[in-house]
Amino acid sequence: MLDSTLEDQSPTPARNSPIQGETEVTLTINDESYTVNIEPRVTLLDVLRERLGLTGSKKGCDHGQCGACTVLIDGERVYSCLSLAIMQEGKTIVTIEGLGSEEELHPLQAAFLENDGLQCGYCTPGQICASAALLEEVKQGSASAITPDLTSLPDLETLSEAEIKERLSGNLCRCGAYNGIVAAVQQVSGQAAPSPAANILVEEPEQ
């Protein structure tokens, strides 16, 4: 219990036990083990960016409202800005750095390039991590708010454009590259990408 007189006098309330300072936390990220000394209040996003130099994950809003910080935890997409790092011990974390490499792009990374799924690129790591999870979710038969029949789920071939948009609504793109993002997801889903306009503009004229 608090001592009320003490509490009244001191600017910060008296505590019945000292506050925990930095603590050793071990995280598994992109198949590597990292040990950091952090306070419990540090988010996973801040550990990635500020402690480990994994700056692919971006801080857009820091409040779960934009998706730029999206990573995969135990295979599921998550906002790292709303995740305390200390709560992620023992879990498998994958960031954009672990999804593909410069030599060997993840199919979604290649498709984002081919379909102009970005302009400034700030939202892109989050968009790609979210899209990678989206593909897995569809394969496992997960529903979205607009799935017409909850007992008959779309597969990758039949996933509609509206479904892709709904399923990616947790990732905002301030540049408005949405058409290209949807096209990239359609391409990797094995569908025909809808608008070749961007491709036509950059293709070499035929000899």
Place this chain on the structure above:
Amino acid sequence: MKQFSYVRASSPEDAVQRAIAHQESQFIAGGTNLVDRLKAFLDNPSELIDVSRLGLKEIETMPDGSIRIGAMVSNTAVANHHQIREHYPLLSRAILSGASQQIRNVATVGGNLLQRTRCPYYYDTAFACNKRQPESGCAARHGINRMHAILGASEKCIAVHPSDMCVALAALDAVVEVQGANGQRQIPFTEFHRLPGNTPQWDSNLEPGALITAVILPPNPAAKTGIYLKLRDRTSYAFALVSVAAMVAVEGDAIHHARLALGGVAHKPWRSLETESFLEGKTAASETFEQAAEIALQQAQPLSHNHFKVSMAQRAIKRAFTISAQGGSTA
């Protein structure tokens, strides 16, 4: 965020004992609401008790046919569970219409019930808010109040409960199972959250230190045709202006088992028993549902910026009942 200590509870009993012994502590489950509140200095606990590793992750069918959902089951897992999709589709749809996949993956059933209002005046510590700071005033009442309550509000607070899932649970007569200092008890869903009255700092009737362990869904013959209709400022990833969980079973032409709960309109998921008893035995027709919608909003007291919510709710109710009477699906 202020500094805090962190402990992992080893069992539900351990979690409750720690919370009672250490009154400045708070539970954390998915953290999608609490971490946000900590960042805004709305809560300043000296200790977080991590309850996310306690188990409580099962969805089971009970001998009486009800379904028991553990408090740590993720929102995604509830929405995608085959029995819930089939027998309680409005619950799946309510959950899927909320937040984003990233949040639903982490958000837990218990945390969803105890998420706090998104009233911007509650979030901004520069404004007066009786919920955040009792007796400090309410800046929303004469501020920009288009998102706020039209039913059951008080002079002290006009905030609304933000959950979609809870609106469906209120319509489904769910029961909340909690573990407190004196053991387990069950709280009917409609008595779990409370109206603000003079003490808006309390969102629910849960005693301090008590842990939600499960939510129970009783069997419901009308739930298969249940509808969740959510209206908001953008198509996806936004809180409700108004939402409706509604269901009817039609036998011959007559309505039975009508259920109605509204979201985005009150400090708690708003169940309308008057509307339900009006509908019992009536003919499933357009005028019936129109009258039902009027009854549901009879007591509405809109604020300066949210008169639109009254007619929006009425039209949504009519639509939801009409589609439910036709057998259900998306609204």
